Amino acid sequence: VITLLTDFGLRDEYAGVMKGVILSILPDARIVDLSHGIDPQDIESAAFLISAAYPYFPAASVHVVVVDPGVGTERKIIAVSCGGHIFLAPDNGVLTWMVDSDTFETAVEITDSSCFLPTIHRTFHGRDIFAPVAARLATGMALDLLGPKIRRKDLIRLPDIHPRTGANGEVQGRIVSIDRFGNGMTNISLSCLRSHYPGVDAKKLKIVVGTGWITGMMECYGQADIGRPLALIGSRGYLEIAVNFGNAAKILGITKGIPVSVMGSST
Amino acid sequence: VITLLTDFGLRDEYAGVMKGVILSILPDARIVDLSHGIDPQDIESAAFLISAAYPYFPAASVHVVVVDPGVGTERKIIAVSCGGHIFLAPDNGVLTWMVDSDTFETAVEITDSSCFLPTIHRTFHGRDIFAPVAARLATGMALDLLGPKIRRKDLIRLPDIHPRTGANGEVQGRIVSIDRFGNGMTNISLSCLRSHYPGVDAKKLKIVVGTGWITGMMECYGQADIGRPLALIGSRGYLEIAVNFGNAAKILGITKGIPVSVMGSST
C-alpha cells in the first residue's frame, strides 16, 4: 500500500499524475489518498495527520508526504523507517512524530537519481522524485540503496508542537487544526493529560479555549445538548473542542493557533 | 467492491484511514468513494444518493454509509441485504429506500464486537466498527454471524420524504439537494409523475418552484436556451430544476427544502 498526503488539492492533475507515475513502475500498487486538502504549505497539520493515520495501514506501507514549500531548493528528501512503515517526505519537520518515536528505525537522504524520472522539474518533485521513489520502496527496495544514512539528531523537527506546563501547573497547548466538522483539534494528547493529572476525573478538568471555557470532558458528541460546546478526546487521541450538531469553529470562533489550557481542580 | 459514502469530507484523514483498516483485513478490496461531501449530518441527502447509486455497482457489493450524528450514543448499527447488495449504516433512516424496497431481504443489528478494532473510539465508529465489519462482509461473511436479526418494521425510516397530493390534486414535493452544477434535485420521481398523471404529455405539466414556475419538461439541458430555467428528469430518475449553462441554485435562488409542485393541465 502507498498512501499520499499532500497540499495539492483535487482541482488540478497533481495527485492523479503522481498515481500515473507509480502505476507505470508498479502496476499492482494499492494507492490510498490520505488527504490532498492540507492547507498550502501547512507542514504542522500534515505532521499531526500522518502520525494519527499511519498505524491503521498494513505493515510495510509506504507513506508519501508532499507538503513541501521548499521544493526545488536545497532541502533534503528523506525516507524514514518507523514502526514497520516507511515514510517519504521532505526534511522539513513533517515527520517529527516518526523521528521522535520509540519505534524509529533508520533514515536516509534520497540521493540516487537513477530512481527519479529522467527529467526533474524544480516545481514538482512529487511527480518526478517522490512518486517513482515511493514505487521502488513499495517493491521492497532497501532504504540504504537510495542514499546515505542520516543521523537521527540531524533530522529537522517542528518547533513548539508539544504542550507546556504553565505557571500554575496547567497544561498549555493550542488548536493545531480545524476538521471538516469545525471541531478544533489541539496538540494536547490523552497520554499528556494522564501523566499530568494522574487519577484525576476527566469530568473535573477545566478547559480554557481562547476567552471561553468548558468544564469537564465528555466521551462523545451526543453527550452534550444540541448546540452546546464540549471537550473530548478525539479520534486521533488528542483533546478536541466541539459543538454537538454544530460547527465549533464558527460558533465559538476557534481558529488555528488559539491557546488551549487544561486545569485540574487544584489549579 | 466496497463503496464509501460519508460526510467526512476530504480534508482530514477520516476516509483514508477507513481504507487503511479495510486493506489491513482484506488486501484485495476494491474501494470506491461514492462521496465524502455530504453536508455534515445530512442523512436525507445521503439516503437519496445511496439509493440512486448502488444499482450501478456489481452484485454483492458492500455499501458503507457513515452519516452518523449519533455516533457513540445508543443508536444501532445495522447491515441490510437488499437487491443482492449489502448496506452497512447507522439505523437512522439513511437506508430508508432499501428498507422499504421490494427487494429488501434481511437486516441485522451489528453486535459481534469480535469483528471491531480492539479499541473503539466513541467519536469514530467509521474507523473502529464500520470499516472492519465492511471488510468482513466483503469476504462473504453471513449477516447473521454479526448480530441478531431486526424486524423490518423496527428499522428507522426518514419521515416526510415522499411527495404528497395537494388540495388541487397536484403533486407536492420539495428540493432535497443541490448538485455540483447548482441543479435542484427534488423528491418527485418519474414513476410518481407517471402514476399521478398517466398518459399526460410531460410538455404540458406545470412545475412550480418556490415563487416561480416552469411550463413543460425537457429531456436534456441543451434543449433550453442558454441561461434559461428548465425542468427535466435527472439522472437519478427524479424531477430536477436546472438552468442551461447556468447554476440554477444561484440564478433562481433554489435552496434545500423549497417546495416544488407539479400540476397537470387540468389542475
Add this chain to the structure above:
Amino acid sequence: VITLLTDFGLRDEYAGVMKGVILSILPDARIVDLSHGIDPQDIESAAFLISAAYPYFPAASVHVVVVDPGVGTERKIIAVSCGGHIFLAPDNGVLTWMVDSDTFETAVEITDSSCFLPTIHRTFHGRDIFAPVAARLATGMALDLLGPKIRRKDLIRLPDIHPRTGANGEVQGRIVSIDRFGNGMTNISLSCLRSHYPGVDAKKLKIVVGTGWITGMMECYGQADIGRPLALIGSRGYLEIAVNFGNAAKILGITKGIPVSVMGSST
C-alpha cells in the same frame, strides 16, 4: 488503467457511479481520478489538463474526459488514439492537443450502442455511455468496432488556444487556469518561448501580466523572496505566474483570461 477527468465535483455520486459501471464490466480495472474539479463546462481547462497529465500514465491507458455541456444533444462522442494512449470524450475540442499532436493515430465516432448501458439517460452519458465504453476499450477492444472512423480534419478544435505574435514581436498569450496554490497558468509553452526567443537568457525576458510585469524568469518558487511575484516554467511545461509562499491569484488579482505577454530585451 482508466483515468477520469470530469467537471462532476466530488459532492455528488456521479464520479463514483461511473466507477461502479466500469467495475461491473471490468472487475480488475485500475481507475485513477485525474480531477473532478474542473469548473463546470470549462472545456479549455480540461484540454490543458489532460494533455499535461496523460504522458505520465502507462502506455495503453484509457483516458475518459467528460466535460460535456452538450450532453444529450447532437454532439458526437469520440475515441482518439494518440501516442499509444486512448482518449474518450465528447467531440467539443477537449482533445484538441491530441488531435493536433504528431502522435495522433486514429479517431472514431462512438455509435455502437450495444456497448452502452441498456437505458441511456440524456443528462448523464458519463454513466450510461462513457463508462461502459471505457471499460470495453480497457479490455483492448479495437476502436473501429465502436463506430466509424472520423477524418482528423473533421474533429473539433478549441479556437484561440495558441499564443500569437504581437505588433512588437512579443508573444501574446493569457492565463488559462489558476491552480490550487493560486498560481496562474498560461498557454505560453516553454517550446514556444524557445522558438520565439532562441538563445535568449530567460532572466532577461520581461513578462507583462495584466497591468503588472515581472522581469526575468526563475526556476523554482523558493528563488523569489517570500511574498514576491515570480515567473517560471511550471510543471506542465508552460509559463506560470506565482508568488513565493503566497497566492498569486489573490495577491496579484490574476484571473482566467487575463493577457500575458513575454518580451525579449530587444522588443
